[in-house]
Amino acid sequence: MNILLSVLVIFAFAFVGPFVGKYAEKFSGWILALVPLSVFLWFAGFIPEISGGEVFNESHVWVSYLGINMSFYLDGLSLLFALIITGVGTFIMIYGGGYLAGDPNIGRFYFSILLFMGSMLGVVLADNIIALFIFWELTSISSYLLIGYYHEKEESRKSALQALIVTGSGGLAMLAGFIILSIITGTMEISEMFSQSLAVSEHPWYLGMLILVLLGAFTKSAQFPFHFWLPGAMAAPTPVSAYLHSATMVKAGVYLMARLNPVLGGTIEWTYIVTIVGAITMVVGSWLALAHTDLKKVLAYSTVMALGTLTMLIGLGHEYAVKAIAVFILGHSLYKGALFMVAGTVDHEAGTRDVNLISGLRKTMPITATFGCIAALSMAGMAPLLGFIGKELVYEAALSANVFPMALITVAVLANIAVVASSGIVAIRPFFGEYKEHDKHVHEAPASMWIGPAVLSVLSIIFGILPFLIDGTIISKAAASVAGTPELVVSLSLWHGINAALILSVVTFLSGVAVYIFWNSFRDSRGFQGYSSVFGEAPRKGYENWLSGTLSLAAAQTRFFQNGYLRHYLLTVLSFFVIVTGFTLVTKTDVVMAASFTDIMFYEWVIAGVIMIAGLAAVLAGSGLVAIAALGVVGYSISLLYIMFSAPDLAITQVLVETLTVILVALVLIHIPKFSTFTSTASKVRDAVIAGATGLIVTLIILAVLTVEFDPFMTEYFAENSYVVAHGRNIVNVILVDFRALDTFGEIVVIGVAGVGVYGLIKLGKKMIHKEEETTV
C-alpha cells in the first residue's frame, strides 16, 4: 500500500493546492513544498535497503482478468528517479510560489504541477506496463496544462498542443509496442520480463515492437527529429521548464529505455538505433543552443543535447555507459534545474532573458549570480563538480564503445564544446560585463527564488568532491538496474589520472572558450544560420505541414459528410442502413410471415390503423404544426400499445417525452420558415423510395425477430434476483439503476453532453452571428 500511497498523497494534494494558493498566498509555495519533501524523505529511507541489493514489489489488483495491475517496482533506478522528482520538486514548489506570487491563477499552477509530480512518480515506479502507460499519458496531459499556463497567449496554446500531439502520438505507438511485448512475454509486469530477454530478442515481432516502443521514448525525450517541441515548450512559466523540461518529464523516455534495457537491449538493432539517434540528437541539439540569445532557448537545446547523450549511452549499454547514465541523470538534474530557475529569476527581475539586453547583473543580484555560475560550471564539465565526473564517464563510455568508437567520441567532444560555450552564454553574459540600465529596477530575488538554485548547485559541488556519497548509496545500484546485473565494478572518483578522457576534456574546454569568444560573429555567419534552419526549423515546419495537412483532410471530409443539411444526414444514414442491414437480412436469414393475424384484438387493429393514418398525415401535412401533431398521435398511440403489452414504465416515459417534445418543437417552429415546396418531384420520389425501403426493412427485421424463439433466461434471472439482490420489484428500474447502471451512466453522460451542446448551439451560435455582423459592419 505504501508506494501507491506515496503517489496518491501527491494527487490528493493537487486538489488541495489551489486552496493553499488562495488562502496562504505568500507562503503557499513553502507550505506545499512540504508535500514533495515528505515523500522525498520517505523514499530516502529506502536507500540503505536498496543499496544493500534489495528490491521492493507491491501489487494492487486493478483489472485482473486483463492482467492489468496497479503494481510497483522499486529498485536503484526507480529510487534515483523518485528522489530526483520529489527532491527537485520540493524546490520547484518553493520557487513557483515566489515566481508566480500575486498571479491570480497560481492555484491552477499548483494543481497541475502536483498532478504532474504524482504522474511522473507513477511512471518511474510502475511495474505493470499498462499502469506505466497511464501515468505516462497523465504526464503528457498535465504538461499540456502547464505549458499552456499563459493560455491567453497564442504561442502558449500552440506550444502546448504541439508538445501534446508529438508526445501523445509517440505514446500511442508505445502502447501498441507494449501490447506486443506483453503478448511475446505473456506478462504485463516488467519485473517478470527481465528473465525473458532472449525470447524477446529472438521473436519475429521484435523489430516492429522495438520501433513502436522507441517511438514513445524518442518523442517524450525530444530525440531528433522530434526535438522541436522542447524549445517550443519554453512558453511555459519557468518553474515548469525547470521541472518538466529539464529534470523530470523529458527524462521519462530515457527512464523507459533504461528500464527496458535488460529486456530489449543488447541486440544489434537496439544498439544501432538507440546509439545513432542519441548521438545525432546530442550533437545537433548542442549546436542549436548557440543559435539563440534567449536564455531559456539556450538551456532547452542544451537539454536536448543531454537527452541525446543519455540515449546514446543506453544504446551502448556497457559498464562505463550505464554508470555514466546514472551520474549524468543526477548531475544534469542538479545543474539544469538550477540554471533554469536562475534564468527565470533573471527574467523575473530584469524583465527580459535575452542575453543581448542584459549584462553585469552580478552587482545587483549577487546570490543568484553566484549559484548560477556554479551550476554553469557543472554544466561545462569543470572539475571538481559533478558535471565533470559525468562528462568524463561519457568520454570513457564513448572511447570503449563496441560500435564505431571513433565517430562517437568525435561527436561527443563536438557536442561538449558547444555545451561549454552555452554555459558561458548563460552564466557570463547576464552576470558579468558592464551593467546596463534597465527600465525595471533590478534587485536581488526573494529567498524563495534562490534557495532552489543554491541547494542544487551546492549539491553539484559536494557530490563532485565526495562522489562516494552517491556512488555506494544510489548511483551504482541505479546503474546496475540499467545493466540488468546485480553489481558493477566501475566506481566513481574525481581524479582518474592523466588519461585520454582528461586530455579530451581539456581540448573540449579550450575549444568551447574559443567558440564562446567568437560567438557573436559565429552566430551570424551564413553557414551557421543554414545549419540552424535545417536542423532546428525544418523538423518543426515538417510537423506544422503535417498538422495542417491532417486538418485540411479532416475539413474536406467533414464538408463532404457534415454538409449541414439535416435531410442529407438522414439520407446518408438511412440509405446506409437499408443497404447494409437489408443485405445482411436477405442473405443471412429466411424471412417468413410467422405471425398469425387471428389472435389480434379489434382494438389493437384500431390503434394500428390510427398510427398508420397519423403517419400518412405527417407525410402529407402542409405545415410543420400539423406534421408535429400527427407525429404526436403516433407517439401516444404507441404508448397505448406499451400499456396493453404491460410495459407501464415505457408508456409513461413515452407520454412524457411526447409532451415535452411538443413544447420543444413549438419553441423551435417559431424560428423555422414555412414549409416550402421547392423540392423537385425527382427528389421527392428518391426520398419516398428510401423511406419506404427503410420501413420495409424494419418490418422485415421485426418479423425475423419474432421467428426466433424467445429465450427467457435473462428475464427469469432479473425476475428472480431483482428483489433478492437489488431490493426492488420494478425490474425495469432495477435494471436501469443497478444491474446495468454503467450503461445508464453512459447514457446520462450523453444526455449531459448533448444538453451542453444544444445550449451552446442556441446561445453561442447567436452570439457568433452577432459578432460576424459587428465585424462586417
Add this chain to the structure above:
Amino acid sequence: MNSVILKTAARLLFPLLLVFSIFLFFRGHNEPGGGFIGGLVGASAFVLFAIAFGTEVTRKLLRIDPRILIGWGLFFALVSGIMSMMAGDAFFTGQWIFPVLFGSEIHLGTPLIFDIGVYLVVVGFTLAVIFALEEEN
C-alpha cells in the same frame, strides 16, 4: 403568454407536479416510475411555470442554473459508483443498508443515489434546452 387561467393553473399545478415527480421517483423501485420519469415530470413542472410566467421568474425559482444541475447529476451518479469501489466491490455494485424507521425496515442503497443523479441530469437537460429556446423568442 398572458393568461389568467394558465397562471392560476400553473401556480396550483407546479407544487403538485413537483410532489408527483418525487413520488414517482421513489415509487420507481417497486412500481412504474424512477429517476427518468420523475425527472421528466419535475422538468414539466418548471416548463409549465415558465410558459405561464416566463423563464426569468422560473430561473429564479429554480435558483440553480440547469446546466449546473447536469453536472451535479453526473457527480451523484459517479459517486454512487465510487462508493461501491470504496466498499471493495466492482464499480456500480449496489451497496445497501437497512435502517429501521418508525418500526418499518427501509432499503437504502447506492442505486438510490444513482437514480438521484439520473433525475437531476434529466431535469437539467430538459430545462437547459427549453429555457434557452424560450429565451430566444
